[in-house]
Amino acid sequence: MSQRTSALKKGVRSVCWTLALFLAPVAAPDALAGEASKNGEAFEGRVVDGRTGDPVAGAEITVLGQTGSATTDADGRFRWTGDVRPPFVILVTLPGGRVARPVEVNSLDRSAVLTVEIQSTVTEDVTVAAGAAPSIDASPGAALTMVSARDIAQRSPANLMQAVENIPGVNQVSEGQAAVPAVRGLARGRTLILIDGSRVTSERRVGPSATFLDTAVIEGIDVARGPGSVAYGSDAFGGVISVRTQRPPYEGLSVGGSFTLGAGIPDRRGDVTVARGFGQGGFLATVHGRDVDDYDGPDETVFNSGWSDYGVLLRGERVAGPGRFTASWQSDLGRDIERPRSNARTVRFYYPFENSHRFSASYEAGEVGGLDLVRVSTFLGTIEQRTDQDRFPTASRPRDIERADISAKDFQVRVLGEKAVGSGHVEFGVDLNGRYGLEAHDIFVQYDLAGAVTSTIDNLSVDSARRIDTGLFVQGTAPVARAVSATGGLRLDRVGSVNEGGYFGDRSVSHTAAAGFAAVSAGPFSNTTLTAQVSRGFRDPTISDRFFRGPSGRGFITGNPDLDPETSLQIDLGARYSTSTLRVGAYYYHYRITNLVERYEPEPDFFFFRNRGRARVQGVEFEVQAELGGGYALEGALQVGRGVVPEDGTALDDISPDTGSVVLRKAWSNRVSAFARLAIYAEDDRPGPGEIVAPGHTNLDLGASWFVTPRVELRGAVRNLLNDEYYGSPDRRFVFAPGRNAYVTIAVKF
Numbered sequence: 001m002s003q004r005t006s007a008l009k010k011g012v013r014s015v016c017w018t019l020a021l022f023l024a025p026v027a028a029p030d031a032l033a034g035e036a037s038k039n040g041e042a043f044e045g046r047v048v049d050g051r052t053g054d055p056v057a058g059a060e061i062t063v064l065g066q067t068g069s070a071t072t073d074a075d076g077r078f079r080w081t082g083d084v085r086p087p088f089v090i091l092v093t094l095p096g097g098r099v100a101r102p103v104e105v106n107s108l109d110r111s112a113v114l115t116v117e118i119q120s121t122v123t124e125d126v127t128v129a130a131g132a133a134p135s136i137d138a139s140p141g142a143a144l145t146m147v148s149a150r151d152i153a154q155r156s157p158a159n160l161m162q163a164v165e166n167i168p169g170v171n172q173v174s175e176g177q178a179a180v181p182a183v184r185g186l187a188r189g190r191t192l193i194l195i196d197g198s199r200v201t202s203e204r205r206v207g208p209s210a211t212f213l214d215t216a217v218i219e220g221i222d223v224a225r226g227p228g229s230v231a232y233g234s235d236a237f238g239g240v241i242s243v244r245t246q247r248p249p250y251e252g253l254s255v256g257g258s259f260t261l262g263a264g265i266p267d268r269r270g271d272v273t274v275a276r277g278f279g280q281g282g283f284l285a286t287v288h289g290r291d292v293d294d295y296d297g298p299d300e301t302v303f304n305s306g307w308s309d310y311g312v313l314l315r316g317e318r319v320a321g322p323g324r325f326t327a328s329w330q331s332d333l334g335r336d337i338e339r340p341r342s343n344a345r346t347v348r349f350y351y352p353f354e355n356s357h358r359f360s361a362s363y364e365a366g367e368v369g370g371l372d373l374v375r376v377s378t379f380l381g382t383i384e385q386r387t388d389q390d391r392f393p394t395a396s397r398p399r400d401i402e403r404a405d406i407s408a409k410d411f412q413v414r415v416l417g418e419k420a421v422g423s424g425h426v427e428f429g430v431d432l433n434g435r436y437g438l439e440a441h442d443i444f445v446q447y448d449l450a451g452a453v454t455s456t457i458d459n460l461s462v463d464s465a466r467r468i469d470t471g472l473f474v475q476g477t478a479p480v481a482r483a484v485s486a487t488g489g490l491r492l493d494r495v496g497s498v499n500e501g502g503y504f505g506d507r508s509v510s511h512t513a514a515a516g517f518a519a520v521s522a523g524p525f526s527n528t529t530l531t532a533q534v535s536r537g538f539r540d541p542t543i544s545d546r547f548f549r550g551p552s553g554r555g556f557i558t559g560n561p562d563l564d565p566e567t568s569l570q571i572d573l574g575a576r577y578s579t580s581t582l583r584v585g586a587y588y589y590h591y592r593i594t595n596l597v598e599r600y601e602p603e604p605d606f607f608f609f610r611n612r613g614r615a616r617v618q619g620v621e622f623e624v625q626a627e628l629g630g631g632y633a634l635e636g637a638l639q640v641g642r643g644v645v646p647e648d649g650t651a652l653d654d655i656s657p658d659t660g661s662v663v664l665r666k667a668w669s670n671r672v673s674a675f676a677r678l679a680i681y682a683e684d685d686r687p688g689p690g691e692i693v694a695p696g697h698t699n700l701d702l703g704a705s706w707f708v709t710p711r712v713e714l715r716g717a718v719r720n721l722l723n724d725e726y727y728g729s730p731d732r733r734f735v736f737a738p739g740r741n742a743y744v745t746i747a748v749k750f
Contacts (some may be wrong), residue, residue, distance in 0.1 A: 008403035015304040016450070024138050042081045042372070042420045045112045047072050047092055051116040051340040055066040057280055057319045060093040060251055062115075064102070064578040065529050067144070068135030068418075069365055074280050078536060081372045081425040083420050083477045083485045087527055089437040089578045091132050092118050093688060095282065095317070096249040096275075097149035102129070104580035129584040130623050133222035135197060135242040136417070139426070139475075140241070140487050140519040140615045141572035142226035143169065143587045143621060149219045149246075154675060154705055154715060156260060156743055158267070158292070160193075160210050162240065162337055163218065166639035166677070167437035168621040168662060169225040169587075171656030173206050173307070175728030175735065177292070177307045177455075178351070178553070180209040183225050185655035186238025186616055188599070190566075191540055192228060193240040196328060196360045199235075200378035200382050203544040205552055205607070212332035213243065213357045214288045215273040217313045220244045225621070226589065229515035229537030230489035233471045237537030237568045239589075244248030244314055245328065246646070248282030256372065256749035262740065264719075265293040265739025287311075298725040298739035303422050323365030330358045335615055339553050340735040348390040349553050355384040362565040372425070373418040380435075389551045389680050393449065402443040402551040402579025404461070407542075408438035424485070425477035431473065436466035438543050440502070459602075461550045463501025465543045470494050475517075483524045491515040495540040499561070505562045509546065513538040528577045535570040541597055545609055554731075555605030564595045565711050566613050581627040590618040596645075601690065615652055619644040620723045634664040642686070653688030657681050657696065674704040684730055690733070697726035715745040 011175030047056040055076025062069050063084050070078040086108045094098040100118035108114060133144035145167050153458040157163040165169045173180045173187040183191045189207045193200040202208035219241050219328040228236035257272035261574030272286035272425045289310035294301050311332035318325050336352035341349060353654045362377035389402040396566045416429035438464040496510040515537050523529035541563045549558045570591045598612040619641030626634045643652030661679035677700070723740040 003415065010124050014199070014669065021578040025744050037443050039294070042079060042425065043084075043114055044077065045090075045106060045116055047078070047116045047118060047548055049078045051598060054093065055090075056118065058095045058247075058317060058324060060134045062091045062093070062132045062146070064091060064131035064583065065144075066131065066139065066156050067133070067138040067142070070366075071324050073322050073366070079372055081332070081420045083424060083479065085483060085523060085524060087579075088578055090116055090366050090699075091129055091146075092116065093134065093220065094118075095247050095277075097247060099129075099148045099150070102580040107607040111653040111750075113383070125682055130585045130625055131578055132620065133224050133242065135222045135244050136224045136240050137228060137231040137739045138224040138227070139533060139535065140521050140531050141226060141535070141622075141675070142572060142584060143222040145223045145224070145225075145623065147221040150219055152215055152221070153747070154673070154703060154717075155701075156715065156717060156745060157215050158265070159215065160213055160221075160243065163215055163221055164223060165679075166635065166637060166661060167223050167225075168623050168639040168659070169239075169619070169641075170223065170241075171659075173729070174209075175731070175737070176305055176555075177208075177337055178209055178211050178339060179729075180206045181241055182207070182654055183223070183239030184404050184591075184619060185641055185652065186591075188597075189235050189542055189545075190238040192232055192236040192240045194240065195330070195358065196245055197242070197250075197362060197377050197414070198358065198381070199361050199410070199433055201383075201410055201542075203385070203406050203408075203438075203440075203542060203548065205544075205554065205557065210243070211337055212354050213332045214271070214290060214309060214311060214518075216269065217286055217311075217330075218243055218290045219246045226533075226586070227517060227535040227537045227568070228438070228475050228570050229535070229568075230491045233340075233433075233469055233491060233493050233515070234495060234513070234540045234565075237535075237539060237570065240253040243692070246286060246315065247272070248277060248284035248315060248317060250277040250279060250319075252277050254749060255602060256747070258745055258747035260743050261291075262741060262743040265292060265295040265738050265743075267743070269431055280320065281316070283316045284314070284374075286313040287315075297743065300342050301734075302735050303349065304338040304348055304422055305340040307334065309334040309337075309609075316414075321365075322367050325361075325363050327361040328359070330356075330360075332356045339732075341733040342735055343733055344735075346392060348388070348392065349389055349551075350390070352386045352388055353384065355382075355750070357382045360433060371417045371602040373416075375414075375416045377412070377414045379410070379412040383408055383410065387551055387553060393447070393451075396477070398449045399447040399451065401443075401675045403441075403443040403445060404550040404552065405441045405443065406438065408435050410435050419478070422478075424476060426474065426476035428474040429472075431471040432469070434466060434468035436468070436544060438465040440460055440544075440548055440550065442503075443491040458504050459550070461492040462499060462543070463505075464496070465499045465547055465583070467495065467497045467540075467543050469540070475636050480520075481526065481741060484520065487517075487519045487521065490516050493522055493538070493616065495565070497540075497543060497546055499543075502547065503549040503683050504559070504561055507547065509561060511540060511565050513540065513565060513567075518662060527579055528575065531574040532578075533572045535568070535572070537570065539566040539597075541565065541609070544551050545597060552592035554605070555601075555607055557607040558609075560609040566597055567594045568592065569594075570728065580642050583625045585621075585623045587621045588619075590616075592616055599690070613647055615643065617641070617652065617655070633665040633667075635665075637661045637685050640667065643688075651688050653690050655686070655688070657684040657694070671690070671707040672705070677701040681726070687730055692725045692728040692732050694734075695731040697724045698722060699724065711749050713747045715747065716743065718742045
């Protein structure tokens with residue numbers, strides 16, 4: 001029996017045991033289920049405007065500490081099928097992205113409809129909610145955090161990484177505008193990024209970054225730190241970052257926009273949105289653009305650090321009876337996205353263009369075909385990307401360009417159903433996703449000393465390649481005792497990668513992978529819930545990991561068609577405390593990865609891929625959000641993580657240094673608010689093979705917002721107020737991150 005077949009059988013057996021642990025409580029004696037059902041049955045609710053009593057349609061309902069979400073129908077009604085017991089906290093996100101004040105439920109009559117009253121004016125200082133991630137199908141052991149549209153608007157982040165920088169366990173990989181967010185140090189394709197529920201796929205070595213995404217179109221971001229392989233398959237055992245783009249309001253006609261000017265990071269940004277609501281739905285159109293010059297470091301301007309992009313978002317929604325239909329088109333065009341490096345005046349690395357076009361559609365309905373919830377989502381997209389290594393001429397050597405041109409098409413079909421079964425509930429579905437028609441060229445452009453092109457050599461790296469992942473999954477929850485429930489899940493995937501022509505010729509690789517988890521949750525006891533979970537996940541290498549050969553943002557890479565998928569064994573422990581004014585979470589994780597896919601560098605700037613034995617990642621996280629009264633709110637975060645190769649003790653790349661941060665916010669009525677953020681990063685003295693020791697640093701950010709009139713707002717902020725000097729990334733060709741920088745925004749809405 002081959003080692004690969006033996007490993008597969010062991011994986012299947014481990015997941016079968018996981019499923020057995022889940023099925024055992026479902027098949028428990030009726031007396032046990034009857035006792036537990038007094039506390040854990042589904043309930044129905046109705047969201048109404050607290051001032052008028054009118055129903056609120058199209059709102060997203062989240063129970064803090066619970067996974068998943070529900071959507072209100074035309075009468076404001078929703079059904080929650082998860083195992084929930086009072087006391088618990090409900091969070092309501094309204095159409096248009098506003099977040100209502102959390103509602104605490106201390107008692108529940110399951111035979112009646114729970115009325116959830118929201119205030120006519122939403123709280124503008126609700127920014128981050130621990131225990132909520134409405135757009136992610138997460139496992140119970142995952143640490144959930146939601147970032148609101150208001151927080152994003154106040155801080156005006158340049159990219160996705162900056163938007164989630166306050167969340168513990170999320171760290172930055174690489175530098176500049178192309179920086180990539182990673183969860184718990186699991187970068188390079190181990191953290192899944194979704195936009196409106198659809199995957200972001202990238203051929204870059206650091207993993208998907210959504211560089212093309214303008215934060216002006218974001219309504220909110222949900223983050224699940226911890227294994228997501230059962231719900232999402234490959235690429236999710238580090239965690240999931242889900243971006244929700246703007247939703248239209250359901251009432252009235254509105255026209256709005258904003259304009260931003262920056263100093264230190266000399267940027268100019270603008271966006272205009274037109275939206276029309278018609279009671280049971282709405283339509284929205286947004287156009288946006290940004291242009292950013294090289295930023296100022298603490299001492300000097302950092303060469304080759306600018307970028308620009310522009311795009312459009314079109315979105316429509318309609319609530320009809322028990323269901324909601326959503327469709328959107330998003331086009332984003334990046335230009336001259338530069339990669340700053342210490343040798344950039346010798347060889348300039350940048351992306352001349354990155355064009356993304358994405359069409360997404362979804363339908364969600366309750367009470368369909370005997371199911372409590374049915375959700376169908378589809379996605380089609382295209383991507384075009386160019387990478388240039390532009391070597392400047394010298395007196396004796398002419399200019400030349402090493403270029404990689406890549407184009408591909410993406411798709412996804414995901415169908416999910418939920419059903420309450422006695423005191424528990426079951427979710428099941430199919431997930432089909434992939435990339436096809438990938439074509440890649442390795443192009444060498446040679447100039448003469450006068451600056452004229454003398455030759456262009458086009459080496460076909462990949463003629464046509466595809467990677468298709470077909471997955472079936474099921475997970476469910478059942479009570480096992482009073483205030484104790486068990487949850488388990490299983491997923492089976494078939495991943496096939498095919499390459500035609502190019503450097504590696506015709507090759508075909510396929511694997512069957514199994515993922516699963518088992519979790520036990522206890523509580524709430526005095527608003528506290530405890531969770532313990534064990535999981536198995538997997539990650540199949542990308543097309544480029546296997547078949548691409550050519551230049552990248554860091555040098556020249558050669559793929560490896562013989563790579564085996566990574567697998568993981570993951571333990572997650574969590575404790576959460578939730579009320580309407582205080583939310584606290586503490587988490588411990590211990591992950592073991594087998595067949596780690598490593599990019600290694602046998603000589604400077606030439607990279608290859610291989611499977612490297614085992615890796616271990618572990619750490620702790622702490623987060624708190626508290627409303628202190630008097631308009632004050634506090635957010636705190638702490639993370640400590642370690643990653644090593646057990647065989648020789650070598651540290652892993654991409655693990656974040658120990659970090660702590662505090663954000664203090666103050667609101668004066670509904671017109672003026674301010675925030676201060678202090679973040680302390682310890683020295684990174686455990687560099688991985690591709691890193692160097694990076695000194696610690698401290699960041700202090702200040703910002704304020706003033707509604708001059710109800711329709712005109714001024715926002716401003718200063719980042720890195722201390723002008724602290726620190727590396728953009730712990731790379732041996734590091735550059736300094738931006739020094740002191742500031743921005744001013746004017747936003748209007750009519």
